[in-house]
Amino acid sequence: MYELSRNEELILLSIWRLKDDAYGVAIRRNVMEYTKRELHYGSLYNTLEILNRKGYVRLEKGEPGETRGARRKIFYHLTEEGRKALKYVQELQRSAWADIPEQAFKKRVIK
């Protein structure tokens, strides 16, 4: 019901982590910290659009910034639905992986 694609999940998590400071550049950097590969802006915005349409994320124009010229930054906030989605995914993750030991996918060393 609340299932999220990997990208959606990572981006939502970043938005949650960044609290009030979740805008384009920051989210991208944050996600890339975890994935270690490039998250293109196009991909980011597409996912944000989908999250927006699903109602998990809310767009807000922030105060006029100093460095960015007189234009306002756009900040993204988690909505209530978004929170529920994250919780669902967290639970799903936990239960689906509960019975799998940590050593499961490591290489076996034969003594």
Add this chain to the structure above:
Amino acid sequence: MKKPPIIAGWLINRLSVYRNKYLMSDDLDEEYRDTYSREGKLKADLWYWRQCLHALKFYIDLIIPRSTMMFKNYLKIALRIIKRKKGYSFINIAGLSVGMACFILIMLYVRYELSYDDFHENKDRIFRVITHQPGNFYLDSDYFCVTWAPLADVLMNEYPEVDYAAKTTFWTSYSLLIKDGKKSYKNGLYADENFINVLSFNWLYGLRETALAEPNSIVIDRETAEYYFGENNPIGESINIDGGSEYEVTGVFDNVPENSHLKFNFLLPFFTQFSESDREEKMASWGNNSYWTYILLKEGTIPEEFEKKIQSIPDRYLNQQANQNLILILQPLRDIHFQSGYNFDTTEIVDKKFIYLFSSIAILVLMIAYINYINLSIAGASGRAKEIGIRKVAGARQGQLFRQFNSEFILFSMISVVIGMTAVYIALPYFSSFVEKEIGFDFIDRWKFFLGICGFSLLSGILCGSYPALFLAAFKPVNIIKGAFTHQLKRKKLRGIFVVTQFCISIILIVCGITVYKQLDFIKNRDIGYNREQVMTFRVRDDGITKNIKVFKEELLQYPKIIDLTVSQNLPTSIINGGIARFKDDNGEDRFIYAHEGVVDYNFLDVYEIELIEGRNFNEKSGTDANRTILVNEAFVKEVKPDNIIGKIVTSYRRDEEVIGIIKDFNYQSMHLGIRPLILKLQPYSVFRVSIRIGSDNIPETINYIKRTYDKYSTNHPFDYSFVDDSFNRLYKFEQKLGAIFACFSFLAIFIAGLGLFGLSKSVTETRIKEIGIRKTLGATMRSIIQLLSKEFTGFLLISNIIAFPAAYLGMNRWLDNFAYRIDLGVWIFIASAAISLMIALITVSYQVIKTALANPVESLRYE
């Protein structure tokens, strides 16, 4: 201030959603500056570009929702649009169909030419051996396609890299085949037994290996076999050639395909071209090169290395005089059709540049058609604005609108493809005969080709159609209702570039067309030094005529409408043979001069009205002229520069002949070449051609009389005549076709450019309707309004002309250099083309302009 790359930035700004909703440029700029300070400008720029290109990709993904459900709806809407906006749809479809048809037609032709000789099994290993003799120029080239008779055997026997080597004569003999009363002329080639091993022709009957081994064997093609023998197996039957010997049919092969550089109906064994007494000597002679040599290399042989190896052959076999830096070259089979400028080559050479030119024209025409579509759609956008606004308000998302407009375009494309294909199908027979090649529209065989063509055009179309689709889909309903969208439509620069390009191309084509036409006209009307009109001519091969030539001539001359008659070896339209003549000048020294030679009789000068400047013509009554006297032309005299040439002796082909007169220079070759020294020899009974000057009235009757007289004396060969001015025209056939092609494409280009301009003018005038309304109410005259509106277009036109003229001038100059006699590229040509383009532009623009100028200001200002 660190600025990111401008072009990439512009690209992102086209992506409206990213730009407006997510302020992508801001995010990007911030990171760009960070990257710049951390890693320097280059890395930052690269990063920026990568982000932009990926953004493009993702944007498309965003805009195109993945559902396919809506397609039926889109199609319905697209059909309704066509019905509603008939003018717009018609223009678009017309333009696209024309573009498509041109593209397909040209690609068919190009494909055909490129497929020459591709039916041979081992085509990549087959080469023709040709020679390069630096310095030894003949007809403007020092490359020769002909080699010596023993070469093939030497190659095959001495070099293990050669699987097979074959030789043929370089000329096909146009002979009369007779069997049981059936007669027809066929083309034949003398070829040795390995011919069939090197080149692949489908064998139908008989044993390939031995077919050309025995003398008096003949191998015929299917068409000939069916004509003479019907459905029966003709092996073992006999055929008579030219009323001479009988030949036994030892093999039948399938008709030589059209796309072969060698074209023949039958083959005779190579050695039979020599009489039995000469045979051995001629076959081993290294003194005569009149043959084409083909080789099939063993697999794995590297041609360049092998070519180096065989350079020792001339040293070993040729005598000193012949072997002056003679270089052997291996010419790949597939190149033969495209490499021009070699002596003694086949006649159907098509320069690859021509093919490239043609293909570029094809793609150009298609692109112009698409550009027109883009222009027209954007121009018509103001009309669609309301529709878009309402759709958006009703909930249509941008992606859906994108798909809707795209499907409109796809529908247009499909209709145009169908119309285009039909047009090609209808036009193909005419086109084929025009280029004189058999170009088939075989769907079944070439379905891959057609699929490729359709795929390419549709794909590129969709790509192009996306721009207007994106543009229209991005309209904001708010702006539409406010009426503030008009400023977007005023983006003139890009569209201006399109229009200028289209007109540039049109003007270049017009200039080329006019130039070619004028050059041809010049050639036709130029005084060539002889009178080629009203002279009919025919070849004489028949013994009956040759033996009775005197009586034949007398009977013909009796007819009142026959003015004069001459028997000669050549027509004045082409005297190709020539050789080195030796001449003793005033100091008693020997001079050598290369001169062309024609063989004529007493009446030649009279029949062709060639002027005699000094001395006297050949005179029958003197009785001593035959085989002893010659006439020379002015060029000859100029080159030798004696004080008085009349009376001097010129020696050629071991014969001494006295010069008795000087004739005025006449163009005895095509006007691509200048006039070189010429000798006319007198051999009154060397009967090869008869040329008859006839009176201009009732020509059919005269011809009939000639035919009856001919039939009276001929034994075998049917009467087959032509007119000399036709032969003359055939020399310039290529140029005539070129002219026609330019005329055709100019027309097309103008048509499409006119469409483009029409669309542009429509959009410009529509956006200025209010302004015009206000001006009218303030009292502006019709004239001033028309001037105002036309001002923009005259600017474009001027730029097009300025760009086009130098390009056209350079191009045409180079082409005209091909001719020794050429016109000057006068200013007049450029003025004419500028005038034509101006006229076209005026016609297309004035419709819109006048409509707008006449519009009732009440209407346009009503909703203010």
